[in-house]
Amino acid sequence: MSTLETSLDRRQLLSTGAALTLAATLSGELLANEHGAHSHHDQPAPNAALVAATRDCIDKGQACLSHCLALFRSGDTSLAVCASSVSEMLPLSTALSQLAALGSTHIHKLAAVCIDACQNCEAECRKHADKHASCQAMAEACAACIKACKALG
Numbered sequence: 001m002s003t004l005e006t007s008l009d010r011r012q013l014l015s016t017g018a019a020l021t022l023a024a025t026l027s028g029e030l031l032a033n034e035h036g037a038h039s040h041h042d043q044p045a046p047n048a049a050l051v052a053a054t055r056d057c058i059d060k061g062q063a064c065l066s067h068c069l070a071l072f073r074s075g076d077t078s079l080a081v082c083a084s085s086v087s088e089m090l091p092l093s094t095a096l097s098q099l100a101a102l103g104s105t106h107i108h109k110l111a112a113v114c115i116d117a118c119q120n121c122e123a124e125c126r127k128h129a130d131k132h133a134s135c136q137a138m139a140e141a142c143a144a145c146i147k148a149c150k151a152l153g
Contacts, residue, residue: 046103050111053141053148054097057118060134060141061090064125067134082124082135089114089121093145111149118142118149 068083092114099107122142129136 047100047107047152050100050107050148050152051097053145054093054100054114057093057138057141057145058090058097060138061086061093061121064134064138065090067132079128079132079135082128085117085121085124086138089117089142092117096149108152111152115146115149118146122146 065083065086068079068086071077071079072083092110096107096110096114099110119142122139125135125139125142127135129139
């Protein structure tokens with residue numbers, strides 16, 4: 001084995017070792033954060049309740065929309081208006097969630113529009129809540145999002 005090959009092998013070993021050390025360190029930090037360990041630099045998230053409510057609305061909305069699409073594929077279009085209202089609510093809730101997490105000064109204006117979209121979505125989903133669990137969950141998530149938006153003041 002030449003000196004050049006030995007140097008390359010050592011470099012590869014060192015770089016691989018450094019990468020593994022970094023990965024282990026990051027994994028440890030991620031695990032610590034998952035288990036509640038917080039550094040002294042952690043700050044409470046701005047608008048945490050609104051962020052949680054909008055994210056739940058987004059999750060439930062995606063599930064509801066998936067359910068509607070499955071019905072459409074089978075030829076059942078009874079939830080077409082429901083799917084439309086969810087489709088309008090999703091981008092507004094997504095934008096509001098992102099702005100709320102940033103602590104943006106624009107959240108009050110967007111929250112007013114999001115309230116309207118969530119009210120429409122909730123009303124439409126309530127029409128189908130007794131037949132479709134995803135509609136029930138969506139209606140409840142919209143109601144919670146409306147409440148969180150109104151709590152902004």
